[in-house]
Structures are given as structure tokens and as C-alpha cells.
Amino acid sequence: MLKVFNTLSRKKEDFVPIKDRLVSMYSCGPTVYSFAHIGNLRTYVFMDLIRRVLKYDGYKIKGVLNITDVGHLLHDSDDGEDKMAKASREEKKAPLEIAEFYTKVFFEDLQKLNIGKPEILAKATDHIKEMIDYVQALEAVGVAYETSDGIYFDIAKFPDYGKLSGINLEEQMAGARVEVNSEKHNPSDFALWKKAEPEHIMQWPSPWGMGYPGWHIECSAMSQKYLGKSFDIHSGGVDHIPIHHENEIAQNEALTGQKSVNYWLHGEFMLVDGGKMSKSLGNTYTISQLEQRGYAPLDFRFFCLNAHYRKKLNFTFEGMDAAKISRERLSLSLYQHKLSATKTSAEILEKYRTQFDDAVNDDLNIPLALGVLFTMAKEPRSVDIYTLALTFDKIFGLSLDRLSPPEQPKQDIPAEIADLVSARMQAKKEKDYSKADELRKLIASKGYTVLDTKDGFIVNKID
Ligand code: AMP
Numbered sequence: 001m002l003k004v005f006n007t008l009s010r011k012k013e014d015f016v017p018i019k020d021r022l023v024s025m026y027s028c029g030p031t032v033y034s035f036a037h038i039g040n041l042r043t044y045v046f047m048d049l050i051r052r053v054l055k056y057d058g059y060k061i062k063g064v065l066n067i068t069d070v071g072h073l074l075h076d077s078d079d080g081e082d083k084m085a086k087a088s089r090e091e092k093k094a095p096l097e098i099a100e101f102y103t104k105v106f107f108e109d110l111q112k113l114n115i116g117k118p119e120i121l122a123k124a125t126d127h128i129k130e131m132i133d134y135v136q137a138l139e140a141v142g143v144a145y146e147t148s149d150g151i152y153f154d155i156a157k158f159p160d161y162g163k164l165s166g167i168n169l170e171e172q173m174a175g176a177r178v179e180v181n182s183e184k185h186n187p188s189d190f191a192l193w194k195k196a197e198p199e200h201i202m203q204w205p206s207p208w209g210m211g212y213p214g215w216h217i218e219c220s221a222m223s224q225k226y227l228g229k230s231f232d233i234h235s236g237g238v239d240h241i242p243i244h245h246e247n248e249i250a251q252n253e254a255l256t257g258q259k260s261v262n263y264w265l266h267g268e269f270m271l272v273d274g275g276k277m278s279k280s281l282g283n284t285y286t287i288s289q290l291e292q293r294g295y296a297p298l299d300f301r302f303f304c305l306n307a308h309y310r311k312k313l314n315f316t317f318e319g320m321d322a323a324k325i326s327r328e329r330l331s332l333s334l335y336q337h338k339l340s341a342t343k344t345s346a347e348i349l350e351k352y353r354t355q356f357d358d359a360v361n362d363d364l365n366i367p368l369a370l371g372v373l374f375t376m377a378k379e380p381r382s383v384d385i386y387t388l389a390l391t392f393d394k395i396f397g398l399s400l401d402r403l404s405p406p407e408q409p410k411q412d413i414p415a416e417i418a419d420l421v422s423a424r425m426q427a428k429k430e431k432d433y434s435k436a437d438e439l440r441k442l443i444a445s446k447g448y449t450v451l452d453t454k455d456g457f458i459v460n461k462i463d
């Protein structure tokens with residue numbers, strides 16, 4: 001039986017979907033005004049793991065992922081510059097061109113990471129009418145009000161406000177910043193629709209004049225359209241718990257009067273060198289940047305699988321090196337199993353299968369499941385081990401069916417690279433790991449990877 005940690009109840013719960021074998025699931029998607037960074041991508045690996053575990057357990061899924069191409073504001077409070085508008089100004093391109101470009105790159109990244117696309121991909125700009133209808137419906141039930149700059153949700157009319165994050169509104173109000181919009185009834189009231197200044201780039205006609213939707217209404221309008229008033233799972237990163245998801249609940253439940261999402265699943269953040277990832281610190285890496293440094297995208301997926309989704313994961317290049325080496329060793333070992341015609345007893349296989357199933361069904365304990373695979377790989381060589389590893393790979397998504405032979409075909413390594421490789425080996429012998437790392441990076445910048453193995457190293461040309 002699958003158990004998941006539900007943010008709403010703060011407990012691990014048995015997973016029981018509304019419809020017997022069909023799971024309805026909504027995941028907050030990217031705002032397509034720049035490249036997704038590795039932190040964002042950790043959250044989509046997490047989404048993918050939920051989907052893979054459900055499929056492994058025999059469920060069908062109706063999954064929705066939204067693409068925010070309207071551009072929401074730079075701050076969660078309803079002010080600041082529109083992100084799409086900013087990118088559009090900086091890149092001198094029309095907002096929709098920006099959105100199209102980054103959406104394409106986003107899906108390429110997902111593909112590189114073996115992240116399956118949800119069944120429904122919903123672009124915000126295709127659902128403006130649904131959002132306007134939703135705001136009107138909220139007005140009709142008396143929880144929205146108009147100010148000179150937009151339509152706002154009146155949180156005082158929704159007594160359950162705060163139930164997901166457990167925030168105490170009174171405390172929050174007492175500590176609230178100086179309110180910029182004095183027409184709001186309550187500092188935490190949030191915009192459902194904003195009236196646009198004439199120069200605002202993305203705007204649509206509405207009953208309230210030209211304007212654009214608030215961010216939260218986008219997810220409510222699209223999830224309810226495709227999944228109905230109540231659905232099974234909503235996923236996203238932990239940063240969305242206190243505002244975005246709280247506001248989605250308020251909108252949905254004020255309108256329908258029923259519980260909108262049964263299981264809220266949130267993935268923890270990725271840190272870089274123990275701290276926050278931010279553009280100004282220059283540590284928001286993309287998948288392409290990792291590739292340029294000689295890592296395969298699946299090394300990054302493997303790196304993510306080694307931490308439980310509810311734990312913070314600290315990204316370092318040492319960690320990536322370890323992931324790369326560990327994945328390579330696993331691949332070599334499984335390849336050797338693949339070549340062996342020997343059989344493994346049914347009891348041994350069953351033991352691993354049970355351990356694996358228990359791990360993945362215990363709130364997606366993928367690190368533990370990986371441990372089972374590593375232990376299993378140490379069994380005497382047998383094709384049965386390889387076959388069972390492929391079954392496990394339905395969840396890991398590491399392309400274990402595409403293992404390359406352990407005996408690398410001879411390649412011509414240029415003398416310059418060979419010298420750098422020997423210098424690196426020497427540095428390692430002298431335990432000068434920072435020099436060794438520098439040399440590895442230099443080798444990567446010249447188009448080669450060097451991979452440590454038990455018996456030495458392998459040098460490869462990057463394709
Ligand atoms: P955004 O495009 O900013 O809405 O982010 C897309 C997704 O990435 C959201 O689900 C965020 O919660 C998630 N996210 C943003 N930063 C990080 C991070 N450092 N680690 C993990 N997930 C993140």
C-alpha cells in the first residue's frame with residue numbers, strides 16, 4: 001500500500017484515490033521567462049517520481065502541468081515588475097517569443113532527465129477565459145472585491161485560510177509590511193485579476209477593463225477545468241506552501257464549498273554549496289551548463305535520487321563527481337550481469353523485489369530503493385539480476401536498458417589530454433584534490449571526461 005506524506009495533515013497517510021485506479025494530479029509548472037535551473041529541475045524529478053511510483057503500482061494517471069506564460073509579478077505580494085515583461089525588455093523579444101523559446105528548452109531538459117510529460121500541458125495564455133469566469137464566480141459567491149487596481153480575494157471570508165501552512169493570520173497581519181495598497185481590506189488579500197496600465201505588455205479584455213490574471217487563479221482555473229472540483233494530488237516545491245498553494249485552496253474551496261485536493265505533496269529545496277541558489281551569486285546552474293562541465297543529465301537525475309524528496313539537497317561538484325562515478329560503476333556491474341546466462345534463485349529475487357516495493361511505497365523512499373539495487377548488483381553475475389534491475393528502473397528512470405559495454409572501444413586520446421590526465425592522477429596520489437578537480441574541469445573544457453573506476457580511470461570524448 002502506497003503511503004505519502006500529506007502537507008495538509010502533516011502525516012504519512014495511506015494513498016486512496018477518488019476514482020479506483022485513476023489518479024488525478026496537478027503539478028505547478030515553470031514560469032517560462034528564463035532557463036530552468038537545477039533546483040527547479042529537482043522539483044520536476046520529484047513530480048516524475050510520484051508519477052512513476054503510481055504507474056508501478058498499477059494506477060493510470062491524469063496529470064496536468066501548467067506553463068506560466070503570462071508572467072507573474074516578481075514578488076509574491078502583488079507588486080513588482082512582471083517577469084515576462086522584464087525578460088522581454090532585456091532580450092528585446094516579444095513576450096510570446098520568450099515564452100515559446102524557454103518552453104521548448106524546458107521540455108528538452110525534461111527529456112534529457114527522463115522526466116515523463118504529464119498527460120495535459122496547460123498554457124496559461126490559452127486559459128484566460130476560464131480565469132475570468134473563475135474570478136466572476138468568486139465575485140458571485142461574495143469573496144472578491146474590486147479596488148482601483150484590480151479584483152482581490154477577501155481572505156476574511158474564508159475562515160480556513162492558512163490550513164496548509166499553519167500560518168497564523170493575526171500574527172502575520174501584526175508583522176505585515178507597510179501596506180502599499182491601502183484599498184485592500186486585509187494585507188494578505190491577494191489579486192485575482194489586475195487592471196493593466198496602458199504600457200503593460202501582456203493584457204486581455206475583461207469585465208473590469210484591460211488586465212491580466214493573478215498567478216494563483218491560473219492554477220485554480222486550470223486544475224478545476226481538467227481535474228474537477230476535487231482531485232487526488234497536488235505537487236510543487238515547498239516554497240509554494242505558504243502563499244501560492246494556500247491561495248489556491250482559498251479560491252477553490254470558497255467557490256465549491258468542498259475539499260479541493262486530498263494529498264498535497266511538496267518537494268524540499270536544492271541548495272548550492274550549502275546556501276540559497278540565486279542569479280546574483282552566479283550559482284543557478286542549468287542542465288546544459290552541467291553538460292558543458294562533462295556531466296551527463298542522468299548523472300544529475302542520479303544525484304537527485306540519492307536524497308529523499310523531503311530533505312534539502314546540497315548541490316556541490318564533488319557530489320556530482322561522486323554521483324557520476326557511482327552511476328558508472330552501477331552501469332558496468334549491471335552490464336556484466338546482463339552478459340551472464342546464470343540464473344538467480346526465485347527466493348533471492350523475491351527478497352529484493354519486496355525490499356524495493358516496500359521502499360518506494362513508503363513515501364517514495366528512493367534512496368533506500370537505490371540501496372537495494374546496489375546490494376543486489378553485488379550478487380553473483382546473473383541475467384536475472386539485470387532483468388529485475390530493469391523493472392526497478394521503471395521508477396529510477398536511469399536508462400539502465402541502454403548500458404554501454406564496460407570494455408570501452410579504443411579511442412585516440414590526444415597527447416595533451418593524456419598529459420593532463422596523468423597530471424591529475426599524480427595530484428590525486430598526492431591528495432591534492434582541489435588541483436585534481438581543477439584538472440578534471442580543464443579536461444572537460446577540452447571536450448573529454450575522465451572517470452575514476454576501481455582499477456584506474458576511463459577517458460572519454462564528450463559527444
Ligand atoms: P518557478 O518557475 O519559480 O515557479 O519554479 C518552478 C518550480 O521549481 C516550483 O515548483 C518551485 O517550487 C521549484 N523551485 C524553485 N527553486 C527551487 C530550489 N532551489 N529547489 C527546488 N525546487 C525549487
Ligand code: ZN
Pocket residue numbers: 027028029219244
Ligand atoms: Zn501553481
